Amino acid sequence: MIVNLIAATKTKAGLQVKSRLDTRKYPKGVKVSKEEYATIRLNADPFHGEWNYSISPTKETVIS
Numbered sequence: 581m582i583v584n585l586i587a588a589t590k591t592k593a594g595l596q597v598k599s600r601l602d603t604r605k606y607p608k609g610v611k612v613s614k615e616e617y618a619t620i621r622l623n624a625d626p627f628h629g630e631w632n633y634s635i636s637p638t639k640e641t642v643i644s
Contacts, residue, residue, distance in 0.1 A: 586599040625632035 583599050583601050586597055589597040619638060621636040621638060623634045623636060624630070625634075
């Protein structure tokens with residue numbers, strides 16, 4: 581349901597959002613150190629940045 585709501589999003593200018601459900605399995609209990617967490621590039625949006633933000637990749641990020 582949420583994926584469909586996201587996919588139905590459009591702007592007045594006609595921008596349409598695409599979304600899909602990620603069904604991959606991820607390990608539970610992975611610990612992230614304070615040092616690792618500090619390297620996450622979170623960019624808060626001016627409108628409710630606590631909810632709306634983007635995460636920018638770092639040089640080490642590998643997308644497969």
